[in-house]
Amino acid sequence: MSRPHLTHWGAFQAKSDGVRLSEVQPFPEDPEPNELIHNVASAQHHPTRVDRPYVRAGWLHNGPGPSKDRGHEPFVPLEWDRAEELLGAELRRVYGQYGGKAVFGGSYGWGSAGRFHHAQSQVHRFLNTLGGYVRSLGTYSYGTSEALLPHILGDAWAIIRGSTAWEQVERHTDLIVAFGGISAKNATMSSGGVARHRIRGRLSQLRASGTRIVSVSPIADDTPAEAGAEWLAPRPGTDAALMLALAHVLITEELTDRAFLDRYTVGFDKFAADVLAHGRAPEWAAEVTGVPAERIHRLAREMAAGRTMISVSWSLQRARFGEQPLWLGVVLAAMLGQIGLPGGGFGHGYGSSAYPGEGGSAISLPALPQGHNPVREFIPVARISDMLLNPGAPYDFNGQRLSYPDIRLVYWCGGNPFHHHQDLARLREAFTRPETVVVHDPFWTATARHADFVLPSTMTVERDDFGMGNADAELWAMPALTAPHAQARDDYAIFAALAARFGVEREFTEGRDARAWLEHLYSSWRRDLPDFETFFATGVAELPMRPQDQVLLADFRADPEAAPLPTPSGRIEIHSSTIESFGYEDCPGHPVWLEPDPEPADRPLYLLANQPKSRLHSQHDVGAHSRATKHRDREPLRMHPADAAGRGLTDGDIALVRGERGSCLAAVRLSDALRPGVVQLSTGAWYDPDPQNPAFCRHGNPNVLFADVPTSTLAQGCAGAHTRVEITRHEGAVPPLSVLTPPASSDAKEAEPASEL
Numbered sequence: 070m071s072r073p074h075l076t077h078w079g080a081f082q083a084k085s086d087g088v089r090l091s092e093v094q095p096f097p098e099d100p101e102p103n104e105l106i107h108n109v110a111s112a113q114h115h116p117t118r119v120d121r122p123y124v125r126a127g128w129l130h131n132g133p134g135p136s137k138d139r140g141h142e143p144f145v146p147l148e149w150d151r152a153e154e155l156l157g158a159e160l161r162r163v164y165g166q167y168g169g170k171a172v173f174g175g176s177y178g179w180g181s182a183g184r185f186h187h188a189q190s191q192v193h194r195f196l197n198t199l200g201g202y203v204r205s206l207g208t209y210s211y212g213t214s215e216a217l218l219p220h221i222l223g224d225a226w227a228i229i230r231g232s233t234a235w236e237q238v239e240r241h242t243d244l245i246v247a248f249g250g251i252s253a254k255n256a257t258m259s260s261g262g263v264a265r266h267r268i269r270g271r272l273s274q275l276r277a278s279g280t281r282i283v284s285v286s287p288i289a290d291d292t293p294a295e296a297g298a299e300w301l302a303p304r305p306g307t308d309a310a311l312m313l314a315l316a317h318v319l320i321t322e323e324l325t326d327r328a329f330l331d332r333y334t335v336g337f338d339k340f341a342a343d344v345l346a347h348g349r350a351p352e353w354a355a356e357v358t359g360v361p362a363e364r365i366h367r368l369a370r371e372m373a374a375g376r377t378m379i380s381v382s383w384s385l386q387r388a389r390f391g392e393q394p395l396w397l398g399v400v401l402a403a404m405l406g407q408i409g410l411p412g413g414g415f416g417h418g419y420g421s422s423a424y425p426g427e428g429g430s431a432i433s434l435p436a437l438p439q440g441h442n443p444v445r446e447f448i449p450v451a452r453i454s455d456m457l458l459n460p461g462a463p464y465d466f467n468g469q470r471l472s473y474p475d476i477r478l479v480y481w482c483g484g485n486p487f488h489h490h491q492d493l494a495r496l497r498e499a500f501t502r503p504e505t506v507v508v509h510d511p512f513w514t515a516t517a518r519h520a521d522f523v524l525p526s527t528m529t530v531e532r533d534d535f536g537m538g539n540a541d542a543e544l545w546a547m548p549a550l551t552a553p554h555a556q557a558r559d560d561y562a563i564f565a566a567l568a569a570r571f572g573v574e575r576e577f578t579e580g581r582d583a584r585a586w587l588e589h590l591y592s593s594w595r596r597d598l599p600d601f602e603t604f605f606a607t608g609v610a611e612l613p614m615r616p617q618d619q620v621l622l623a624d625f626r627a628d629p630e631a632a633p634l635p636t637p638s639g640r641i642e643i644h645s646s647t648i649e650s651f652g653y654e655d656c657p658g659h660p661v662w663l664e665p666d667p668e669p670a671d672r673p674l675y676l677l678a679n680q681p682k683s684r685l686h687s688q689h690d691v692g693a694h695s696r697a698t699k700h701r702d703r704e705p706l707r708m709h710p711a712d713a714a715g716r717g718l719t720d721g722d723i724a725l726v727r728g729e730r731g732s733c734l735a736a737v738r739l740s741d742a743l744r745p746g747v748v749q750l751s752t753g754a755w756y757d758p759d760p761q762n763p764a765f766c767r768h769g770n771p772n773v774l775f776a777d778v779p780t781s782t783l784a785q786g787c788a789g790a791h792t793r794v795e796i797t798r799h800e801g802a803v804p805p806l807s808v809l810t811p812p813a814s815s816d817a818k819e820a821e822p823a824s825e826l
């Protein structure tokens with residue numbers, strides 16, 4: 070019998086013999102199934118699954134302390150009981166000596182789908198039970214929006230979740246100007262799951278109903294062929310110049326909606342004067358962006374001629390000065406006066422994930438209670454290396470003067486910083502600093518390889534749970550399909566056992582096992598649904614849908630006095646006195662063009678490190694579908710034929726990619742979907758550092774190339790969208806990868822640790 074299962078990237082059904090899955094098929098009601106579902110079964114028993122608990126040999130022999138050996142040393146296998154004893158004692162030591170403010174539990178990452186076993190919820194509840202932890206604020210996804218939007222428009226999540234419904238766009242929109250495209254590959258995902266993928270259908274319908282799309286992106290297929298979009302390809306990182314020029318035309322040709330600007334916005338005159346004073350005309354922008362001046366002129370007039378949606382993908386803000394194009398997207402929409410009208414205005418993240426524009430459920434799911442965190446310290450999420458390298462150092466963030474906490478123990482559960490952070494050699498240096506690093510993961514990820522304690526987690530298919538994504542309105546039962554791999558345990562079970570060693574088991578578990586928690590969360594949540602046993606046996610519970618007629622900021626438009634925005638003025642802030650008062654040169658009081666760092670002559674190519682089509686981030690990179698996209702075991706790098714020819718490269722060559730901070734190998738794939746001068750190397754290839762050089766990845770992880778710089782002082786956000794590189798042919802043999810097998814483990818007899826445990 071085939072049984073169903075839900076992942077972040079889709080639902081599937083599979084047969085199970087209790088250990089292995091077979092005959093994996095997409096959920097029959099998914100109109101646009103994707104191949105990523107085939108990564109799960111093929112990765113489940115891969116040799117890189119962590120089969121039992123491990124401790125780094127040096128930690129075991131020398132005890133806790135900073136160590137340059139993380140990532141180099143063999144691991145010693147442990148019995149569960151011994152692992153709990155050692156780690157339990159270490160947690161008691163750290164909490165006893167330093168308290169929760171010395172424990173980093175930010176633990177960012179996309180761990181598992183499934184509501185109860187959601188890794189972030191588990192680790193945060195656990196650390197709160199012990200005495201709290203230093204948290205991280207915001208996301209790598211749209212951390213810059215999270216800092217900027219509250220100053221100018223409203224809370225980022227409310228804006229993204231409140232995106233105007235696709236139905237409204239289909240009915241009313243004449244033109245979508247999509248900065249960063251509307252990506253079908255990215256809309257395969259939604260945190261928590263996606264049962265029905267709809268984006269290609271949405272875009273076909275838009276085309277049929279006469280909505281025109283201009284896809285502004287260095288990559289043509291960022292908007293799929295179904296949309297029939299026009300392709301405008303600016304240089305990466307120059308959208309702000311293009312947008313300022315569009316604003317220039319709207320101002321000089323008097324195409325702005327003055328009445329809207331007067332009633333709903335503040336600061337337009339300052340902004341407009343600046344645009345004119347600096348001569349941000351299309352002729353100027355053409356030089357910066359590479360988009361012809363004539364096309365910019367015409368586009369501005371087209372935007373003013375009908376109902377226009379300005380769509381800004383999340384990627385635009387994940388770059389140096391990423392505040393500017395985001396802010397300018399809002400400003401352009403305000404100048405057109407269509408914010409709050411059906412099908413017009415501003416949208417953030419169409420195509421970046423499955424849910425923007427989709428209705429989804431009207432009610433939110435129950436969550437595991439997190440308890441109370443007495444520790445006030447936090448870091449903006451992408452400042453992880455800065456924090457570990459510079460304890461006590463002051464820094465600025467969003468109008469606050471803060472200083473980095475002094476971290477002794479790092480606890481990561483459900484994320485992979487050696488996937489997600491920039492400048493991996495620097496991160497590796499940062500990971501030498503703590504006294505102890507603990508990682509739970511199902512796989513030997515690069516982060517697990519840099520830990521002291523590695524505890525094997527189950528995968529979603531190995532445990533009972535329930536879940537639902539933001540684009541759906543049905544709750545899925547997710548009964549375990551197989552037994553856990555080897556000695557893997559649920560994060561919950563691991564934490565419960567550690568809590569017992571700490572003497573706080575009752576506080577953590579409240580006397581429940583996982584099954585009892587599922588029942589409890591479900592039953593205390595809604596009384597109008599079938600009882601838990603019936604739900605779990607049936608497999609799904611329908612939830613009420615949100616109406617599909619949502620229009621972003623319609624209430625504000627209807628009555629800005631009764632429904633003011635949560636900004637200081639209650640209006641859209643084209644100029645923000647608050648941001649101006651911070652005095653940041655890298656994010657002044659209204660959006661401007663900030664000159665990028667001088668062009669490095671020896672790195673003429675732009676490299677886009679976008680989200681990978683073949684997997685979610687680094688997850689299941691050893692899975693069959695992800696491996697099938699590799700060539701000679703290297704991550705594919707897409708390149709325009711002209712750029713390749715100029716470098717003597719052809720399709721299938723192994724290339725050496727050299728960036729600001731490091732280099733990597735990748736397999737050249739020729740494609741004319743790229744703007745010449747731009748190459749694409751998606752994120753997520755497992756970091757495979759050369760043993761002598763951590764800044765050289767043999768596999769193709771682009772995060773070795775990037776400098777670890779924030780978007781700006783305002784947001785301190787991740788700036789990983791693009792960087793500058795040069796590419797040459799890799800000379801000599803192609804080295805074998807080390808990440809496809811587990812790290813060395815030492816069977817050496819466990820010696821007594823030197824420290825006082």
Ligand SMILES: Nc1nc2c(c(=O)[nH]1)N[C@H]1C(S)=C(S)[C@@H](COP(=O)(O)OP(=O)(O)OC[C@H]3O[C@@H](n4cnc5c(=O)[nH]c(N)nc54)[C@H](O)[C@@H]3O)O[C@H]1N2
Pocket residue numbers: 177178179180181182186188209210211387482483484485486488489490491509510511512514526527528529560678679680685686687688689752771772775787788789790
């Ligand atoms: N250069 C560059 N870098 C980027 C980006 C970019 O565009 N460019 N994008 C950024 C973005 S938007 C994001 S969101 C981040 C993503 O960064 P992450 O979310 O850190 O990446 P994932 O690979 O999804 O990591 C999730 C980890 O959780 C593990 N896991 C899965 N299930 C469980 C479980 O049940 N328990 C435990 N303990 N672990 C589990 C997986 O095996 C995996 O190792 O990357 C960011 N990094």
Ligand SMILES: Nc1nc2c(c(=O)[nH]1)N[C@H]1C(S)=C(S)[C@@H](COP(=O)(O)OP(=O)(O)OC[C@H]3O[C@@H](n4cnc5c(=O)[nH]c(N)nc54)[C@H](O)[C@@H]3O)O[C@H]1N2
Pocket residue numbers: 209210211248249250252254255256257258285286287288291303304305306307308382383384385387388420421422677678679680681682683684685686790791
């Ligand atoms: N298949 C797949 N889908 C995913 C994910 C995944 O790992 N795999 N991750 C999910 C997550 S966590 C997130 S946050 C979202 C991220 O969603 P996004 O941030 O929107 O996704 P990206 O793929 O990083 O970027 C989308 C496109 O933006 C374009 N772009 C980059 N820089 C510029 C620029 O300066 N100007 C313009 N005009 N365009 C630019 C690139 O060509 C890129 O392909 O994706 C989600 N969807």
Ligand SMILES: [Mo]
Pocket residue numbers: 209210211
């Ligand atoms: Mo993300």
